[in-house]
Amino acid sequence: xxxxxxxxxxxxxxxxxxxxxxxxxxxxxxxxxxxxxxxxxxxxxxxxxxxxxxxxxxxxxxxxxxxxxxxxxxxxxxxxxxxxxxxxxxxxxxxxxxxxxxxxxxxxxx
Numbered sequence: 001x002x003x004x005x006x007x008x009x010x011x012x013x014x015x016x017x018x019x020x021x022x023x024x025x026x027x028x029x030x031x032x033x034x035x036x037x038x039x040x041x042x043x044x045x046x047x048x049x050x051x052x053x054x055x056x057x058x059x060x061x062x063x064x065x066x067x068x069x070x071x072x073x074x075x076x077x078x079x080x081x082x083x084x085x086x087x088x089x090x091x092x093x094x095x096x097x098x099x100x101x102x103x104x105x106x107x108x109x110x
Contacts, residue, residue, distance in 0.1 A: 006087040009065050013084040016062035017071060017107050020082055023058035024075075025109070030055060033077040034109070038070065072100040079110040 023042050028034050031051035035042060044055035063070055064084065072083040083096035083103035096103035 003088070010086045010088055012065050013071075013086060013105070016064075017082055017084055017105075019062060020058065020071065020073075021107050021109075024080065027051075027057045030057075034075045034080045036075050036077060038073045072096065072103060074099050080108065082107045 020038070024034055024038075027042060027044070031044060031047055035045075038058075038061050040061055041056065042058040042061060044051040044053050044057070046053045061070065066087075072081075074081050081096065081099055083100040083106045085100070085103045086105045089104040093104040094106045096106045
């Protein structure tokens with residue numbers, strides 16, 4: 001039963017990262033670059049007409065189901081890394097250093 005719970009939480013983490021990825025990709029399409037940081041929501045920044053502050057890309061940025069912490073995210077504006085610490089690590093683990101020493105799963109766009 002414990003393994004099933006861990007697997008379920010890991011599936012949620014992966015789904016969360018894909019939801020965030022989707023939002024930041026749409027943001028990039030409208031705004032011309034990836035957001036430099038993620039807050040509790042992701043909205044436009046009025047940098048272009050298509051990136052209006054009234055545009056909501058992620059209404060509520062997901063957080064880790066166990067810790068309640070934000071998923072580590074780093075962006076240069078042209079590339080990003082988004083990480084999570086899975087309870088059942090992938091084989092081989094995906095290093096997220098130096099952004100998150102305890103993370104073993106990541107999504108990137110370069």
